[in-house]
Amino acid sequence: MAVIGAGAAGFMAAIAAAESGARVTLYNSHPLPGLKILMSGGTRCNVTHAVVGPESFHGGSRPAIGLVLKSFPADAVRRWFEARGVPLKEEPGGKLFPVGDSARAVVAMFEAELDRLGIRRRFGHPVTSMTRRDGVFHLDTPAGTDSARAVILTSGGLSYPKTGSDGSGYRLARGMGHAITPTTPALTPLVLAGGALFDLQGLTLPAALTLRIDGRRRVTRAGSLLLTHFGLSGPAALDMSRHWLGAPSGADRRIFVHWRPGPARSLADGGGLVDPPGA
Numbered sequence: 001m002a003v004i005g006a007g008a009a010g011f012m013a014a015i016a017a018a019e020s021g022a023r024v025t026l027y028n029s030h031p032l033p034g035l036k037i038l039m040s041g042g043t044r045c046n047v048t049h050a051v052v053g054p055e056s057f058h059g060g061s062r063p064a065i066g067l068v069l070k071s072f073p074a075d076a077v078r079r080w081f082e083a084r085g086v087p088l089k090e091e092p093g094g095k096l097f098p099v100g101d102s103a104r105a106v107v108a109m110f111e112a113e114l115d116r117l118g119i120r121r122r123f124g125h126p127v128t129s130m131t132r133r134d135g136v137f138h139l140d141t142p143a144g145t146d147s148a149r150a151v152i153l154t155s156g157g158l159s160y161p162k163t164g165s166d167g168s169g170y171r172l173a174r175g176m177g178h179a180i181t182p183t184t185p186a187l188t189p190l191v192l193a194g195g196a197l198f199d200l201q202g203l204t205l206p207a208a209l210t211l212r213i214d215g216r217r218r219v220t221r222a223g224s225l226l227l228t229h230f231g232l233s234g235p236a237a238l239d240m241s242r243h244w245l246g247a248p249s250g251a252d253r254r255i256f257v258h259w260r261p262g263p264a265r266s267l268a269d270g271g272g273l274v275d276p277p278g279a
């Protein structure tokens with residue numbers, strides 16, 4: 001079996017396949033695997049959350065995500081990591097981090113698992129094209145062509161292409177006949193063209209942002225709002241970015257800031273949405 005991409009998804013897929021008895025080769029474009037894991041959670045790696053439900057995910061089919069979560073729920077994830085020497089601690093708000101506050105411990109554990117299970121590494125080997133003949137996949141890399149009976153494609157999204165996640169996986173999937181859902185940037189700060197808010201840069205305040213499209217309220221996101229030299233950041237702005245970017249082109253889209261938002265709801269009750277007075 002070939003697993004294409006040694007990020008969080010590829011490590012887990014390769015380990016699960018090898019534990020089920022498959023002979024696995026793990027490919028990665030970048031010579032270093034798991035670079036996004038190392039960046040995650042401010043280099044501490046927020047491994048999971050105490051409560052994870054389908055409503056925590058954006059995009060994809062909720063029932064399908066529900067099935068995945070049912071087969072590997074958050075408490076099982078916690079036990080999985082602990083059994084492999086990475087105990088997790090829960091922080092206020094429910095986020096789970098390695099006890100040692102180090103994303104490196106997570107990548108080191110994954111690499112140790114590759115050794116334990118005899119998974120072959122092909123790091124620094126991008127898969128440039130893939131074909132299938134007579135039930136066998138042929139994977140082209142700069143070092144030659146390899147064969148596999150099955151392929152798991154875990155090549156990441158489009159963010160941080162320097163990690164090797166450059167979208168080539170979408171091309172490989174398309175070449176195999178898969179349809180690709182259009183991608184949208186998400187969890188990005190919002191850049192302002194100008195205005196009085198720049199005078200407040202450096203402040204972090206609890207606030208709620210409401211997006212109106214053609215005058216109609218579409219979504220409200222509440223949380224910390226960080227006023228920066230370029231615009232808005234912090235959880236409220238980051239959460240809002242995909243809605244802003246996903247608005248239909250040509251629509252009149254505006255974001256309103258509520259400086260005194262109503263009470264936030266818990267994650268289990270709608271993901272932090274609020275109904276600020278007057279919104």
Ligand SMILES: Cc1cc2nc3c(=O)[nH]c(=O)nc-3n(C[C@H](O)[C@H](O)[C@H](O)COP(=O)(O)OP(=O)(O)OC[C@H]3O[C@@H](n4cnc5c(N)ncnc54)[C@H](O)[C@@H]3O)c2cc1C
Pocket residue numbers: 004005006007008009010027028029030032033034035036037039040041042045046047048125126127128154155156157159160163164165166167168169
């Ligand atoms: C700054 C930052 C902070 C984050 N913090 C958190 C957090 O705290 N908690 C959390 O859960 N998530 C966090 N995330 C999100 C999380 O890091 C990603 O969702 C996750 O790492 C994605 O894993 P992946 O395996 O799907 O993809 P990736 O990590 O992108 O891995 C894909 C791999 O595939 C390889 N690849 C791509 N194309 C090919 C090819 N053609 N051939 C061979 N190899 C290929 C790449 O080199 C790459 O190593 C954060 C992300 C960022 C950027």
